[in-house]
Amino acid sequence: MHRLLLLLALVLAAPSSAQSARSLNTEGFRLYQAGKYPEALEKFQAAAQADPKLALAHYNVAATLGVLRKQGQVCQYEAYRETILERLNTSVRLDPRRLTRAKEDADLDPIRDTVGWQRLLGRSPERLADVPEILRRVTWFSPGEGVYGSTRKLTFPDGRRVVLWRRVIEDSANPTRTEEVSGTYTLKGRTLTLSFPGKKPLSGKMTPRGVLEIDELGRFLDSPSECEA
Structure with missing residues (x-):
């Protein structure tokens, strides 16, 4: 019984995946603000992995990859247009309000001239x-x-x-x-x-x-x- 109570206490005391993800995202944002984009990317990616439903983490991965792409660091951090769009699409699917922010976010300028961005705006090559x-x-x-x-x-x-x-x-x-x-x-x-x-x-x-x-x-x-x- 004592062992079961101890295990239960440890489980209750352990931070949830969602809490861990939010904490990682906050750490990433501080690094982003400090201009430490590779380090920020690592935190945002970890946050999205800890809680795949955290739309903000996916969005921040997309935005930070956009910054790194602007800086010419495409290959070092796999800042491909397809990858940025994939993360952004995931974020918008989880929270449609992210699209409003994306329309004004200069970090995402590198993907504006893609078919994927046109799809996000509601245009489709099928029409x-x-x-x-x-x-x-x-x-x-x-x-x-x-x-x-x-x-x-x-x-x-x-x-x-x-x-x-x-x-x-x-x-x-x-x-x-x-x-x-x-x-x-x-x-x-x-x-x-x-x-x-x-x-x-x-x-x-x-x-x-x-x-x-x-x-x-x-x-x-x-x-x-x-x-x-």
Whole structure:
């Protein structure tokens, strides 16, 4: 009996997972305020692990990864756009009020030009009516090519202009050379036609999954290939 009472007392005295998570989150916030972002990230991640239902912890992980991404520390802390969006989506699912904060949070600027962020705002590439807006608001990247990562990027600054950026890797004398060319585009439903000076028009489309498929240029996604070996 005495042993059972002792065990019960220890259980009652032990902090709950929720309490531990809140404490870890508070520690992380203090580190964040002090500009110690890697240390803050570690605390926020521990808080989310201690209590997976703590929306604020997931949100803080997303925001801190956004800061680290801005600082160019993508590979060191896996501050990928997909990871930030995953954490943010979890936070909003647990507490929809987090989306209101996210709309004003500069830490999350690195994901604003993604399909995932457009989905959070209520737009979907599955709806034809949303395709023109998504096309313009997203930055599109080609899949990675080894150590070079994504070598092509498409942006659609307005309802008429398209800009193609590419890294020229076949030039062994200057493998980091880049070039940029502007053109025009038309969009009918999901079908795209791109026109660049001196080139024949290129046809393509946006799939319901939010992927661009362009003749001769290939596939384009809303996140670049990063940190490849």
